[in-house]
Amino acid sequence: MKTNLKIYPILLAACFTLLFNNRVFAQIKQLAGYDKNYHFVHSGNLVADKNFYLLTVIEHTPAVSKLVSTNNTLQTILTKRVTELKQHANDTCFMPASLLTGFRYNTQDSTQISDVFKELYSANKSVFDAMINTHLRPSGYYQRFVGLNNQELLLKAWAQYVYGINYIIDQFGFGKKLRFPRIDTASYVVTSRYYRGVMKDMFSMLDEHTTEMKLFYQPSLAIAMGLMDANDRDEPARFEPMEQKDNKKAFDRIKLIQWDKYKYATIVIPGNGPELFTTPISPDNKIHCDIAADRYLKGWAPFIIVSGGYCYPFRGPYCEAIQMKKYLMEKFSIPENAIIIDPHARHTTTNFRNANRLIIRYGIPVDKQSVFITAKMQASSVKSDLFDKRNMHDLGYLPYREKTGISNHDITFYPTYESLHMDPLDPLDP
Incomplete structure (x- = not known):
């Protein structure tokens, strides 16, 4: 049987082309953005969904939710914040600084959690890619990040949560005058006796739901949503x-x-x-x-x-x-x-x-x-x-x-x- 040596370069080129096209296709899929056919998932709190869609998506992705809920570092953060929440439900602390500071994210918290997400992503790339490509990218909510790879997009989405949760606590908990105080600020003087009483009652109510908190970010999210609700700031859901x-x-x-x-x-x-x-x-x-x-x-x-x-x-x-x-x-x-x-x-x-x-x-x-x-x-x-x-x-x-x-x-x-x-x-x- 004679072998046509001229065909080998053609077959080799075809193989390289196929391999290149598959890689390009995979890259394009990963870098995709908004999809008009995407259907949003919901947590039951539309204000939270609109502000922190990453969290809603994590809770609707069982494989990712399990990884997050069983990570030792993240569980330590959860335990610390649940413990503090329960403590404030019954202690004598009444000032915003003592009640709320532990639920903000400082630089150390943010860096530590980002490092955990990097490790989780590297060890479970396919699981996170499925979540990001199925939800975060096509939702359009992270459209400015679509040029990034999936790990970078995940970290940017997490950083947005940190900015957002801190902003809400600063504005409606500490009474800070932020970007547009004339229309966006807290409805009450946050250090007033009335509002401090409201915050204490909020902690008491949330104490009854701590057994439902399985993910490390849930205590801070609950506090932030409670503060917005106390000020009747449900505009995103109206x-x-x-x-x-x-x-x-x-x-x-x-x-x-x-x-x-x-x-x-x-x-x-x-x-x-x-x-x-x-x-x-x-x-x-x-x-x-x-x-x-x-x-x-x-x-x-x-x-x-x-x-x-x-x-x-x-x-x-x-x-x-x-x-x-x-x-x-x-x-x-x-x-x-x-x-x-x-x-x-x-x-x-x-x-x-x-x-x-x-x-x-x-x-x-x-x-x-x-x-x-x-x-x-x-x-x-x-x-x-x-x-x-x-x-x-x-x-x-x-x-x-x-x-x-x-x-x-x-x-x-x-x-x-x-x-x-x-x-x-x-x-x-x-």
Whole structure:
């Protein structure tokens, strides 16, 4: 039998090509990000899910949860924090510093836990990869980390939890004035006799649930969620799931739109909270809506996104998005199936970010411009380079591409996928 020596280089090249393609495919799969078909898992506490999705995913991944719950170092941390929680349920400590300091994460804690996660990942790579590729990457909640390998993404996601949990305890436990104290701070003077009593009662209640705490981070998470609940700061969970409630009619209509008939995909209106408790919608917000309604009735876009939460005045009773929707429907007879609410945004930066989230998750074309419409003073601010710098400072990225001012009131932009990324330093709208 004669052997054709010329075929060997061809077969060898084919083998290398197949091996290379398999490696590239595996790398692409690992570096994948948001998947529109992903379905979120839930813990029963949507505020916790939105702020700390990593923890929710760990608890829904039995193999990872078992590794975490049986690690000696992490069990030591759990035992220490459960012991302290039980102690404070019955001792005479009443000041925030004595009650809460042990539930924050200091540099030593964070480094120690990160080292454990590195070891666990290295020894159980396939288990963690399955969790990360099935949940963390496609969720979009860690979209800014998708260029990292899985171990790095895991560590970054853990670091976000540390920042976030410390932020909540600092703000609602220690009463620190953090990023936006005018609207985000604690509802009570944290050192007041009343609030100290509330915290002691919170520890007493949580003491009854310590037997359910199997994972090292659960005591601190329970404390943080208890502090937010004590201040009625459940904004992230309000109106959810929006696509089944207030946004259902518009959400169902999206799939019917012939997008080439419209110049823009959406019209975005930022909120502007009233200064008075007796005023549902501010004068400036009426101006925003009047201008946007004019554009909508001229056929600029098939949908209006009204964006704004419970912001001004502090702890006021009105949600900006809900009041704008009512105003547009009552004054201009704009149909409900043309209005999408974002009732969570608290700042101009997150008006863009949250509108992007809705555009992306609802299946509105991301390759079609939207138009941001507001009053002249705010429009001038948004057009400026200073606004870009503010976004980079607050968010770490620009929540728009090709931002272009086309009039005193109109700014066009394309959405960015980075907007899906959860923000650990904005617990009321992460």
